[in-house]
Amino acid sequence: MALRRGLQEQELTTRRAGQDVGGGGYAVAVSVWAGLTGQREAIAVLQDAASGREGALTHSWLITGPPGSGRSNLAFAFATALLSTPTGQDAATPDPAHVESVRRQVEARTHPDLAVLSTERVIITIDEVRRLVASSQYSPSAGHYRVMIIEDADRMTERTSNLLLKALEEPPERAIWILCAPSEADLLPTIRSRVRTVRLRVPDVSDVAELLRERDGVDAETAERAARQAQSHIGMAHRLATSDEARARREQTLETALGIRTVSDAVFAAARLLELAGADAKAITEERDAEERESLLRSLGVEPGRAVPAALRSQVKQLEDDQKRRATRSLRDGIDRILVDLLSLYRDVLMLQLGSPSALVNLEFAGRLRALADGTTAPSTLSIMDAVATARERIAANVAPALALEAMLVAVARSAGT
DSSP states (O other): OHHHHHHHHHHHHHHHHHTTOSSOHHHHIIIIITTOOSOHHHHHHHHHHHTTOTTTOOSEEEEEOSTTSOHHHHHHHHHHHHHTSOSSTTOOOOOHHHHHHHHHHHHTTOOTTEEEEOOOSSSBOHHHHHHHHHHTTSOOSSSSOEEEEETTGGGBOHHHHHHHHHHHHSOOTTEEEEEEESOGGGSOHHHHTTSEEEEOOOOOHHHHHHHHHHHHOOOHHHHHHHHHHTTTOHHHHHHHHHOHHHHHHHHHHHHHHHTOOSHHHHHHHHHHHHHHHHHHHHHHHHHHHHHHHHHHHHHHTOOTTSOOOGGGHHHHHHHHHHHHHHHHHHHHHHHHHHHHHHHHHHHHHHHHHHTOOOOOSOGGGHHHHHHHHHHSOHHHHHHHHHHHHHHHHHHHTTOOHHHHHHHHHHHHHHHTTO
């Protein structure tokens, strides 16, 4: 199987690297890299860097790749390998128990030499980066390195990026920065010139499906369908494979688009898609919000069902404000997922119109897609895809989602001949 072959290659690479390493070795390969899929080349580069080979490790890294390619997972695997490196030139290779302990700490974000900036807001604030830069000055307390990770580094403004630039130009000797972003173009040229870039690719559908089967225990048919419909986005594939509600919302999204015939249909469809995005965002955040509130009240000593004392209300209010900001981003992300699904729908139509042998993403709608392809032209389908792309740009620029969706779906109605 493709994933198993990939893991075997990773293990062989690490065995060879372990001959040069004062720390790392085979144990690190098994517990750190084994959960990743479809990124053998990138993993080999980071394994080499973590091995301790002279010249392989730099102070600043940028991991790029499309959504769902595993940027963050790879960043934390790299951090685990670095933090597993023993101190001292003559230190013995860490045993698997030590590596596993580090892995658990990194997974829980509790390792003393790890600092993570992962915003749930629309942008990363300058104060958040300022605090992270200050923490990078600390000396490692448990291992050989101190590792700073910034997820979604593309969410930094220019002013914030310039603050980070100063830290990248003169990092402490044992500080390692790992940034994650969709592409190099999403960061300032000055930032790009200070980092070593590792590029990820979109995993094969078969690799993602195998990961779902082996990791999540999903049956082969469901795993293949989820991986295909998610277009190899690992996180979305997991949701589609394990959530009936997520699958139903995606199906309703495509049904809504396929039912548009008039401008009036387009207006109602825009409202429906916004409703579906809101339901998806709520499903993701609601349970987490309740758990966070319960955890905060427990830590403050407030018993369940009791009123929050006045002296503690500011802390509860801060949590509620953070959750509202997260809900805003979650809604935007939900709308974007819907637009990506619509792009896959019209991509399939275009492939049929052009007679391409490419496999359909939405195979379950094959009959209706062929009918739509026969009733429209390739140029009109391309104009719809342009409208979807424009809607994504407008929403990212803070245009009201309802207006952006309506304008997009009017293009769909016009293509239907109204």
